[in-house]
Amino acid sequence: MNRRWMRRDVLKTLAAGGGMLATPFALRTAFGAGDPDLHLRVMAAPAAMAIRSGPQTRGLRYTAEVLRGRRDAVRPAPGNLGPTLELRRGERVRIEVVNRTGEATVVHWHGMIVPESADGHPHQAVPSGERYTIEFTVRNPAGTYLYHPHPHPITGRQTYHGLAGLLIVRESGERDMGLPAPEHELALVLQDRRIGEDNQLVFKQMMMDDMNGVLGDRVLVNGVDDAAFKVAPRVYRLRVANVSNARIYKLAWSDGRPLRAIASDGGLFSRAEGVQERPYVTLFPFERVELIEDFGARRDGAEIALVSQRFSGVDMMGSMMGGGMMGGMMGGMMGGMMGPSQGAELHVARFTVSPGVRIRPAALALPKEEARAREGRHELHTQLAFRMMRGFLNGRSFDSQDMMAVADDERLPAGIASVWTFANDGRGMPMPHPIHIHGVRFRVIERSAGAVPEELRRGMLDAGYKDTFGIFPGERVRVQVAPAVPGLFMVHCHNLEHEDGGMMRNCLFEA
Ligand SMILES: [Cu+2]
Structure with a gap:
């Protein structure tokens, strides 16, 4: 085959992929054979958003609506974040993407196993004012996925200014695994930002931003600054997604309790892998981790913070200075002059435990290991x-x-x-x-x-x-x-x- 990917090959491959995607599913009966189970419209457009007190922040935002099918497939998110799309494994989904951003864009369904025609490759970007439609069957297992723009070379700017959202895949089998029900889940989308005058987002300022990636000095959670959650004294499922342009997090609880991970990017761990307990979790940009957290193990009224702990060894200034303590110190000093640095300590979110009857955690039964490919x-x-x-x-x-x-x-x-x-x-x-x-x-x-x-x-x-x-x-x-x-x-x-x-x-x- 020659170097270029020829158009007719694309079509041929699409046909093959389409065959593989034809998974039978009971919901299909609700509509005609050719109709999807769910038809959504996702629009990207300029928006003014309340991400903290004071003036609204101008940026971009996804909105979504259900054109046909389950009304609960779209759940609004606060602040500077697109709505959460909730899909079910096996569903056939059609999504109309509308671009009103004022520039080219395309949506990538991060982590989703979709045909290439739906993937959101930069060559599929459409000009502002246009729309396109994709279709796929949800083959991914239950898990925490994302959608975000992918036009080259402006993905960073569009995402930073607000284009991103969560995509959650659910399966009926999750109910039998002892996992907290959806009402006892919290999604935490982490995005570090620099907020300048009048609450406006500050994007690239210096050469360091192209080298390190744009780093912020505070963390928005689900698009709001200084996020706080009231939680019942019971077990929660926390879906944590790093949707930061460049920030690596070292996530930890302020009271020193370990984090208990049950899933990463591509769904739940297997029974054999089990719950993975860590003193902290290292999370790179666009990685996800699902945690199981028993807030019932804290006293009534307890306030716990999720933080990103300080770390060294990856800060560019630090490594240029030769690393070690001198490197770290020099890095820190230079960092002060040159904007936020990788590895800085950051507050993420606060959780306050409401008084109430403690509900004992159910025993977890993680899924059996998936069949491996040859x-x-x-x-x-x-x-x-x-x-x-x-x-x-x-x-x-x-x-x-x-x-x-x-x-x-x-x-x-x-x-x-x-x-x-x-x-x-x-x-x-x-x-x-x-x-x-x-x-x-x-x-x-x-x-x-x-x-x-x-x-x-x-x-x-x-x-x-x-x-x-x-x-x-x-x-x-x-x-x-x-x-x-x-x-x-x-x-x-x-x-x-x-x-x-x-x-x-x-x-x-x-x-
Ligand atoms: Cu890189």
Whole structure:
């Protein structure tokens, strides 16, 4: 096959993917055979939002409405955040995307296994004033997914100004697993922001922002500043999503209790993996973690904060100064002059435990391990590099003049498992990168020893199925990828400024 992904091949692959997607589902009977179970409209448009007291903040926002099907598929979110879309596994969904932003945009359904025609590749971006429609069947298991813009090279700016939302997949089987019911769930979307005069968002200000990615000095939770939650003295399911352009969080409870994780990007851990207890959780941009938290274990009226603890070892200024204590100190001093830094201590949200009868936690029965795809012999290697404000995967950047370009080392077979090794040792600046692959759920199978900074090591969560993972300078990470749907998808750094700086490539899952 030649270098370019030909149009007729796209159509052929789509047909194959369509066949694989034809999962039977009981809800189908509600409508005619060709009709979706759910028809939504998602619109991206300028908005003024109350993210804190005082003047409203101007930005962009998604709104959504149900055109047909379950009315509870769209749940409004406060502040600067799109509504939460709630889908059920097996549902056939049609979504009309309307662009009124004033510039090109396209929506990517982050973590969702959808045909390439629905993925939201940058070449699918439409001008403002236009709309497009996608369709997919929800094949993902229950979990916490996202939707956000993907137009090149303005994903960072659009997301920062408010275009993002949660997409939750539910399954009927969750009820029997002892998980808290939806009314005892809290979603926590974390986005660090710089808020300037008159409550307006401050985006890129200096060269450091293109290099580190845009970092804020405070954390919006679900689009509001200084978020506070009243919780009953019982167990909650917390869905935590890092939707920050570049910020890595070291999430911990202020009272020192461990975090108990039950799911990561791609759904619940298996029974064999079990609940993963950590003193803190390291969360890279666009990773998710679901926690189970028993607020009943605290006294009435207790106030607990979720914080991001200070850490060193990944701050650019720190590593340029040679790391260590001197590096850290110099980094801190320079950071003061140069804006917010990676690894700074940040307040995330407050939780106040209401008085009441304590409800004992139910026993958890996590799902059985999923059947694995047959293992193939194919291997891929990708070397990551960042230099001169540009990002590279095997020496190549995303080519906005040739958006469909695929090199030979960017192809892998669909339907069987391949091992994909990422090595963060290319020529340039040593930096951590969150790596995301579209259209698949993969497993992290190996990390090279010694590269994860000591202060973040115990919070690394590689269990379960992932769509985004963090990789530190000098590190090699091996993931096992078994694409279920063939087609043209993407692999990129999910530090949005790195992505917009070209650290993105196509990958082709060949039928
Ligand atoms: Cu990066």
